Amino acid sequence: MRTQVAIIGAGPCGLVLGAMLAKAGIDALVIERKSAAYVLGRIRAGVLEQGSVSILEQLGVQARLNAEGLPHGGFAINFAHRSLRIDLESLTDGKKVTVYGQTEVTHDLMDARAAAGLSTLYEAEDVALHDFATATPSITCTHNGQPLRIDCDFIAGCDGFHGISRASVPKTALQEFERVYPFGWLGVLADVPPCDPELIYASHERGFALCSMRSMTRSRYYIQCAIDEDLSSWSDTRFFDELRRRLDPEAAARVVTGPAIEKSVAPLRSYVAEPLRFGSLFLAGDAAHIVPPTGAKGLNLAMGDAFYLAEALREHYGERSSAGIDHYSARALERIWKAERFSWWMTSLLHKFDQHTAFETRMQAAEFSFLEQSRAARMALAENYVGLPL
Ligand code: FAS
Ligand code: PHB
Numbered sequence: 001m002r003t004q005v006a007i008i009g010a011g012p013c014g015l016v017l018g019a020m021l022a023k024a025g026i027d028a029l030v031i032e033r034k035s036a037a038y039v040l041g042r043i044r045a046g047v048l049e050q051g052s053v054s055i056l057e058q059l060g061v062q063a064r065l066n067a068e069g070l071p072h073g074g075f076a077i078n079f080a081h082r083s084l085r086i087d088l089e090s091l092t093d094g095k096k097v098t099v100y101g102q103t104e105v106t107h108d109l110m111d112a113r114a115a116a117g118l119s120t121l122y123e124a125e126d127v128a129l130h131d132f133a134t135a136t137p138s139i140t141c142t143h144n145g146q147p148l149r150i151d152c153d154f155i156a157g158c159d160g161f162h163g164i165s166r167a168s169v170p171k172t173a174l175q176e177f178e179r180v181y182p183f184g185w186l187g188v189l190a191d192v193p194p195c196d197p198e199l200i201y202a203s204h205e206r207g208f209a210l211c212s213m214r215s216m217t218r219s220r221y222y223i224q225c226a227i228d229e230d231l232s233s234w235s236d237t238r239f240f241d242e243l244r245r246r247l248d249p250e251a252a253a254r255v256v257t258g259p260a261i262e263k264s265v266a267p268l269r270s271y272v273a274e275p276l277r278f279g280s281l282f283l284a285g286d287a288a289h290i291v292p293p294t295g296a297k298g299l300n301l302a303m304g305d306a307f308y309l310a311e312a313l314r315e316h317y318g319e320r321s322s323a324g325i326d327h328y329s330a331r332a333l334e335r336i337w338k339a340e341r342f343s344w345w346m347t348s349l350l351h352k353f354d355q356h357t358a359f360e361t362r363m364q365a366a367e368f369s370f371l372e373q374s375r376a377a378r379m380a381l382a383e384n385y386v387g388l389p390l
Helices: 012-023 036-041 050-058 062-066 102-115 236-246 249-254 298-319 323-350 358-373 373-384
Strands: 005-008 029-033 068-072 077-080 084-085 098-099 125-130 138-143 146-151 155-159 175-190 200-203 209-215 218-225 258-276 281-283
Touching: 012 029, 012 050, 012 102, 012 298, 036 102, 050 098, 050 175, 050 298, 062 102, 068 358, 077 358, 084 358, 084 373, 098 209, 175 236, 200 323, 209 236, 236 249, 236 258, 258 323, 281 323, 298 323, 298 358, 323 358, 323 373, 358 373
Parallel strands: 005 029, 005 155, 077 200, 155 281
Antiparallel strands: 068 098, 077 084, 125 138, 138 146, 175 218, 175 258, 200 209, 209 218
């Protein structure tokens, strides 16, 4: 087979890139290891920045988002039994975020791709990258039991943190930056009404908790847990009891319990690979970077990378200019590192670190106290949370 751009991965990054390239008349083939059902079964992000909403509107996939997405003008931080509302709208001249699950974003993008008759190879096995240091790269894989070779001009590695793309780059060509946090998040999805119309980020001496949602009838809750937490030891009852212990009494009293329809432990890490281009191979999304979910940046960063890469490839094919693809890595990393900083900062502020000295614990308290006292501090938080400009 032949295509202009071979996209590895049908997560949000690969699907947004594929849709943007199609819009620009650039031929792209998406190659995905899992089935579409498996990809849709992964429960992940829940908050879209305004920039991500704009990308979906540009792609014409905003119908369900507009009908079902929940615009949020603020959220609460609970700290040391005090509560502070971050009024996003007033702190950012009217910007908001939209609560709409990554599953729904992926569903809408998959449906649009199929409706446009664009090709996606699902359940592709043994995907391998070849000759991406040259101008004639290719991908091989096995699909429906048949060996396949896809010749292309460029490869977009949108295959997530554990994908094959970054793993195919010689270690000597990569500089990696990583911070692994000494805890994870235990998440539960349940068809119960949220305990609050807005998100609550709770810092508590027992550990962090987050009250989020997917709709007004479906809640998403997280509690900080051990990095190697044994999921089987967490009954629904034990989870909700622990969640309520970490919330202020009013919010705890409003928590409606119900059977978990999904329960999982996610590790937390900050990670960036540099650079993001190796000849004809570009890395984007979780293949290039990971943020702890505290700042709700992972999904949004992935969509931002896809936006930049699509723009670069559009310049290459449309204007015969290599400026965009030559600048993609530096341009994307500029925004990636700011999201890494914000996600690290929110995580450092709100989580319980067993290794913390008394001084570091006081630093967390002083940080929160400054947020309470300084509008400028709250503006800085809000500006990052709603999303830095693309
Ligand atoms: P993805 O990982 O979503 O997609 C990569 C795709 O590539 C997958 O479909 C995979 O099957 C495929 N692939 C992998 N290897 C392949 C190969 N060899 N060949 C072909 N295909 C291959 N972000 C938030 O903002 N908030 C959250 O609460 C949040 N929670 C998360 C919980 C978990 C458990 C995880 C893992 C991530 C979470 N994230 C969260 C981050 C998450 O949303 C990512 O940022 C987002 O999925 C990134 O999208 P992609 O870059 O498309 O990567
Ligand atoms: C979620 O709803 O899954 C969610 C929301 C905000 C975060 C992280 C996760 O910061």
